[in-house]
Amino acid sequence: MWLRNLFFIGVILGGIVGVRAALFPAPLPPRAGQFDATLVEAEDFVALVTQVDAAVDSGIAKAGLKPAPRADELTVVRRLHLALMGTTPSLQEIRQLEAYQGEHRLQWWLEGILRDRRSADFLAERFARAYVGTEGGPFLVYRRRRFVSWLADEFAKNRPYDHLVRDMIASLGLWTDKPATNFISVTVEQDQKNQPNPERLAARVTRAFLGIRLDCAQCHNHPFEDWKQADFQGLAGFFGQVKLGFTGISDGDGEFELENRKSGKPETIAPRVPFRPDLISAEGTRREQLASWVTHPENPYFARVTVNRVWALMFGRPMLEQVDDISSVEEVPPVLQLLADDFVAHDYDLRRLIRVITATQAFQRDSAADHEITTDHERVWAAFPICRLRPEQVVGSVQQAASLTTLDADTHILLRLAGYGARTEFMKRYGDMGEDEFDNRGGTIPQRLVLMNGELVHDRTKEGIFSAATRIGWQASDDRVAVRTAYLAVLTREPTEVESAHFQSRLDGSTGRERIRRMEDLYWTLINSTEFSWNH
Numbered sequence: 001m002w003l004r005n006l007f008f009i010g011v012i013l014g015g016i017v018g019v020r021a022a023l024f025p026a027p028l029p030p031r032a033g034q035f036d037a038t039l040v041e042a043e044d045f046v047a048l049v050t051q052v053d054a055a056v057d058s059g060i061a062k063a064g065l066k067p068a069p070r071a072d073e074l075t076v077v078r079r080l081h082l083a084l085m086g087t088t089p090s091l092q093e094i095r096q097l098e099a100y101q102g103e104h105r106l107q108w109w110l111e112g113i114l115r116d117r118r119s120a121d122f123l124a125e126r127f128a129r130a131y132v133g134t135e136g137g138p139f140l141v142y143r144r145r146r147f148v149s150w151l152a153d154e155f156a157k158n159r160p161y162d163h164l165v166r167d168m169i170a171s172l173g174l175w176t177d178k179p180a181t182n183f184i185s186v187t188v189e190q191d192q193k194n195q196p197n198p199e200r201l202a203a204r205v206t207r208a209f210l211g212i213r214l215d216c217a218q219c220h221n222h223p224f225e226d227w228k229q230a231d232f233q234g235l236a237g238f239f240g241q242v243k244l245g246f247t248g249i250s251d252g253d254g255e256f257e258l259e260n261r262k263s264g265k266p267e268t269i270a271p272r273v274p275f276r277p278d279l280i281s282a283e284g285t286r287r288e289q290l291a292s293w294v295t296h297p298e299n300p301y302f303a304r305v306t307v308n309r310v311w312a313l314m315f316g317r318p319m320l321e322q323v324d325d326i327s328s329v330e331e332v333p334p335v336l337q338l339l340a341d342d343f344v345a346h347d348y349d350l351r352r353l354i355r356v357i358t359a360t361q362a363f364q365r366d367s368a369a370d371h372e373i374t375t376d377h378e379r380v381w382a383a384f385p386i387c388r389l390r391p392e393q394v395v396g397s398v399q400q401a402a403s404l405t406t407l408d409a410d411t412h413i414l415l416r417l418a419g420y421g422a423r424t425e426f427m428k429r430y431g432d433m434g435e436d437e438f439d440n441r442g443g444t445i446p447q448r449l450v451l452m453n454g455e456l457v458h459d460r461t462k463e464g465i466f467s468a469a470t471r472i473g474w475q476a477s478d479d480r481v482a483v484r485t486a487y488l489a490v491l492t493r494e495p496t497e498v499e500s501a502h503f504q505s506r507l508d509g510s511t512g513r514e515r516i517r518r519m520e521d522l523y524w525t526l527i528n529s530t531e532f533s534w535n536h
Contacts, residue, residue: 040107040355048342049359055334056362059380067361068369068383073097075536076364077109078492082389082535083314084113084354086122087396090406091468091489110358114351117156117409124151125392126313130208130324131168131183134432138188141244143175150179161306161348162295165209169291170284174248181249188244196249198239198256202232209294211305211326214274233258234272238290251285295348301327303340307353311339312438314357316387316535317378323438367536386536388443390433393535395426395456398527401490402460404468415466426456443533452528461523463516473519479504482519490526 039045060067077097081089089097097109113119128148137144154164168183175182187200206214214232233256240256242249257266271286273279279296281289295302305326312318319336320326339353346352357363362381367373369383378385389397399419400407407419429450451457463470468489476482483503487495495503507518526532 035102035104035108035111037104037107039111039352040104040359044342045352045356045359048338048356051338052335052356053361055338056360056381058334060382063376063380063382065377065380065382066369066371068366068373068377070361070364071366071384072493073105074488074492074494075366076106079314079363079384079535080110080113080358081492082393082397083316084119084122085116085396086390086393087118087400087407088490088492090400091404091485092406094488094492106358106364107355110355114158114354117152120152120156121148123155123313124148127151127309130309131204132186137182137186138190141175141185141188141190142182143179144182144186146176146179147182155350158349158351161350162302163348165295165302166288166291169205169209169294170287172248172250178248184242184249185244195244196239196242198236198242199232201239201242202236205290205294206235207324209305210299210301211308211320211322211324212274212301213325213327228274230272231274233269235274235290237269237271238286240269240271241286251287297344300340303343303348304332304336306348307336307339307343310350310353311336311357314354314363315385316438317385318438384536386534389533389535391427391430392423392432394430394451394533395423397532398426398451398456398460399423401527402468402523403466404471404489422456422459426450426454429454451533457524457527461520461527463513463520467520469519469523470516473516479507479509482507483522486519486522486526490523491529491531 057067074094074097077094078088081087097105100108102108125148128144128151132144132147136142151164164180167180171178171180171184173181175185183204184196184201187197187204188194189197202214206212214235237256241251241254243252244250255268256271257268271290273290273293276293276296276299279293279298281292283289284292293299297303305323308318308320308326309323312323319333320329322328339356342356343349343353363384365382365384367384367386373383377383399422405411407415411419430447431444461467461469465471469486472482472485472489476485480500483495483500486503487493487499503522506522507515510518
C-alpha cells in the first residue's frame with residue numbers, strides 16, 4: 001500500500017515540476033557564447049563564398065533572369081531551423097536573437113544550432129535514411145535506433161565525415177557495442193545462410209557514398225552508362241569475406257561467389273573497383289581497402305555526393321536532381337565542384353560546409369520578388385526554392401509553435417514523453433516519405449485533413465496551461481501584441497498591417513474564456529495556413 005502511495009506522490013510531484021518548468025522556464029543559456037568569428041572572417045572562407053556567389057550569378061545571367069532580393073533575417077533563421085533541426089524556432093529563441101547586438105548575426109545563430117543536440121539528432125536521421133533505410137531490418141542482429149544515436153554522437157563531435165563512412169564500411173564487432181556495424185548487419189538475410197548480403201552492401205555503398213547507381217548493372221551492363229556488370233560484382237567482392245557470428249561482424253575466409261548462368265556452376269568473383277584502381281590501398285582488410293578507396297581525396301564522387309546531399313538538406317532540393325545518381329550528369333555544376341574541393345581541402349568538415357552554404361547569396365535569397373518568380377528562377381538559384389515541409393518538420397513545427405518555450409533536451413521528461421507519443425501518432429496518420437528524402441510532391445487531402453481535424457493540432461491549440469495560445473491570451477498587454485506574438489511563434493515573422501488589423505478586430509478587446517477561445521481560433525488558422533506547411 002505504501003509503495004502505491006509513494007508512486008502516487010512521485011507522479012504528483014513530477015507533474016508539479018513539469019508545470020513549473022513550463023510556466024516559469026529558466027532563461028536559455030547564451031547561444032554560441034564562444035563564437036569564433038575567425039571561422040567566417042578567414043580569407044579562404046570569404047574567398048570561397050565569393051566564388052560560389054559568382055558562379056551562381058553567372059548561371060543566373062546566362063539564363064537572362066533577375067534574382068530575388070535578400071530575404072529578411074527571420075525567414076533565413078526559419079530555413080536554418082527547419083533544415084538542421086526539423087522545426088521552427090521557438091518564441092523564446094526568437095527573443096534571444098532580437099537581443100543579440102554582435103556581428104555576424106546569422107553565423108552566430110547558426111553556430112548555436114550546430115552545437116544543439118537537436119541538430120545532431122535530426123541530421124543523423126536524415127543521413128541514416130540514405131545509409132540503412134527506414135525499416136526495422138533483420139530481427140536481433142540490427143539496431144537502427146542505436147545506429148542513428150551513434151551517428152548523432154559523431155555529428156555532435158563534428159567528426160570528419162570520411163571517418164564515419166570508413167567506420168560504416170569496415171567496422172567489426174557487435175551492432176550494439178559497435179553501432180557502425182549496423183550498416184553491415186542491416187543487409188543480413190535471415191534464411192539458411194543468415195549472413196550479410198555482399199550485393200546489397202555494394203549497392204548501398206555506391207548509392208549513399210558515391211552517388212552512383214551501380215546496382216543498375218547488377219544483372220547486365222548498364223544500358224545508358226559505362227558501368228558494366230563486372231564493375232558491380234567486383235565491388236560486391238570486397239564484402240565476400242564479411243561474416244556474422246557470435247562476436248558480431250567479422251572478416252573471415254572465403255570469397256564472393258555467383259552462379260555462372262551458362263555453366264550453372266559457382267564462380268569466384270575477385271574484388272575490383274570500377275575506376276581509379278590506383279587509389280586502392282594495399283594494406284588492411286578488403287573492406288578497409290574499399291573504405292579508403294571510397295573516401296580517398298582523389299575519388300571525385302565521394303565529396304560531390306556529400307555536398308549535393310547537404311545542399312539538398314539546406315534548400316529542400318538538391319543541386320543535381322538525383323542525389324544517388326550524380327554520375328549520369330554530363331557536366332558538374334561549378335558551384336558543386338567548388339564546394340566539393342573545399343570539403344576535401346578542409347578534411348571533410350560538415351560544419352564548415354554548412355557555414356559556407358548559409359553564407360551564400362543563394363541561400364539568403366527570398367522566394368518572392370516584385371517581379372514574377374518562375375521555376376527557372378529556382379532552377380538556377382535566382383530565388384530560394386519553395387518546397388513542402390517533410391512530415392517530421394510539420395509535426396515538429398506544430399509542437400514547437402504550441403509552446404512558447406524551447407522544446408529540447410532540457411524540457412521536462414513528462415512533457416517530452418507526451419510529445420513523443422503525439423508525434424508518433426501524427427506520423428502514422430500523416431504518412432512518412434521513407435527513404436525518398438527530396439521528393440517534392442504536393443500534399444494530399446488526407447494530410448490536410450489530419451492537420452485541420454486531427455488530435456495534434458486540436459490538443460496543442462485548445463485551452464490549457466501549457467498552450468501557447470492560452471498563455472498569449474493571458475499575458476499579452478493588448479490585441480496588437482497578442483497577434484504579433486502568435487505570428488512570431490507560429491510563422492516566425494511579423495504580421496503585415498493588414499493581417500494585424502484583421503485579427504485584432506477578431507480579438508476586439510475580448511477577455512477571459514472568450515479571449516482564449518478566439519486565440520485558439522487564431523492559432524488554428526495560422527497552423528493550417530499554406531505558409532506554415534512550406535519552406536520559403
